Amino acid sequence: MDILDRQQEGPIVYMNRTHTPSFWTKFIELRETDRLQHLKKMVEVRHESGQAEEEQTGWSWRELLNSFFGIKITGDGYKGTRKSPDSYNLYNRSPDFRNNYGWSIALDGSDYSALKHSGIGVYLVNLTAGSMMAPHLNPTATEYGIVLRGTGRIQIVFPNGTSAMDAKVTEGDVFWVPRYLAFCQIASRAGPFEFFGFTTSAHKNRPQFLVGANSLLHALHGPELAAAFGTTEERIKRVLDGQREAVILPSPVATPTGRREEMMILETMEEEEMIMGF
Known part of the structure; x- marks a missing residue:
C-alpha cells in the first residue's frame, strides 16, 4: 500500500520531483x-x-x-429461425494454461465456428482450494461467469482503485465484469472452485495480468515505472520479482517462504481470509 499510495498525480507525472504541482493547482x-x-x-x-x-x-x-x-x-x-450448431465439449479440450494451482480454457471463433456468428468467446476455469486467478483486466470484452461448483470470492475494482465489488459466490451464482475493470477470482479453502462463462468478443481476449511472472508491469520495468509510483527502481524490482508464478497464483500456505517481506504478506492475507470467513 505504501508504494500504491505514494503517487498522487494523474496520468501525467513529473520526472523531476523538485516541483510537482497538484492536479487542482494545474487545473486552476x-x-x-x-x-x-x-x-x-x-x-x-x-x-x-x-x-x-x-x-x-x-x-x-x-x-x-x-x-x-x-x-x-x-x-x-x-x-x-434455424437448427442449432453441433455442440462442443470444453472438457475434451486440453487446458490453454495449467500449473499446480489450477487450469483455464478459452474458446474463440478460431476454435469453434459458431462463435464467429455469435460474436462471443467461451471460457472454463478451475482453481484449487485457496488459489487465485491473478488480478487482470479484459481489454476487448465484458466477461460473464457462472459458478459450476465450489465457493469463492469475486473482487472487482474501478479504474480509480476503489472497490466495485467484493462478493462471496457459490454454485449457481452469476457474475459479470465490465471491460477495462481489474478483477480476480479467489477459491475458498474448502475445495476447488470452478466457473464457466463467456466474453462479448469472438476474438482472442488476451487478458492483461497486473501481477505475476507474466505481469504487463515487467514490460514497463525501468525508471519510468519507478517515477510513476514515486519510488526507486530497486524497490519496484523487488515487488515485481516477488511473485514467481503466473496467471493462477497459490494460496499463502503453498507460497515459498524465506524472506521477511514474504512472511508479512502471507500473514496479512491469512488475517483477511479469516475475517471474510474463509
Whole structure:
C-alpha cells in the first residue's frame, strides 16, 4: 500500500520531483474557457463509454440467442429461425494454461465456428482450494461467469482503485465484469472452485495480468515505472520479482517462504481470509 499510495498525480507525472504541482493547482491555472472545455470532454468521454458498453452488451445477448439456440428477437418476442450448431465439449479440450494451482480454457471463433456468428468467446476455469486467478483486466470484452461448483470470492475494482465489488459466490451464482475493470477470482479453502462463462468478443481476449511472472508491469520495468509510483527502481524490482508464478497464483500456505517481506504478506492475507470467513 505504501508504494500504491505514494503517487498522487494523474496520468501525467513529473520526472523531476523538485516541483510537482497538484492536479487542482494545474487545473486552476487554466483559463476559464479551457477549464470548461476540459470538463466537457471528461463528461463526453464518460457518456460515450457508457453508451458503447450498453450497445455491446445488448448486441451480444441477441447474437447469443440467435446463434446458439436458434432464437431470433423480434418485435413480437422470440422466434425460432434455424437448427442449432453441433455442440462442443470444453472438457475434451486440453487446458490453454495449467500449473499446480489450477487450469483455464478459452474458446474463440478460431476454435469453434459458431462463435464467429455469435460474436462471443467461451471460457472454463478451475482453481484449487485457496488459489487465485491473478488480478487482470479484459481489454476487448465484458466477461460473464457462472459458478459450476465450489465457493469463492469475486473482487472487482474501478479504474480509480476503489472497490466495485467484493462478493462471496457459490454454485449457481452469476457474475459479470465490465471491460477495462481489474478483477480476480479467489477459491475458498474448502475445495476447488470452478466457473464457466463467456466474453462479448469472438476474438482472442488476451487478458492483461497486473501481477505475476507474466505481469504487463515487467514490460514497463525501468525508471519510468519507478517515477510513476514515486519510488526507486530497486524497490519496484523487488515487488515485481516477488511473485514467481503466473496467471493462477497459490494460496499463502503453498507460497515459498524465506524472506521477511514474504512472511508479512502471507500473514496479512491469512488475517483477511479469516475475517471474510474463509
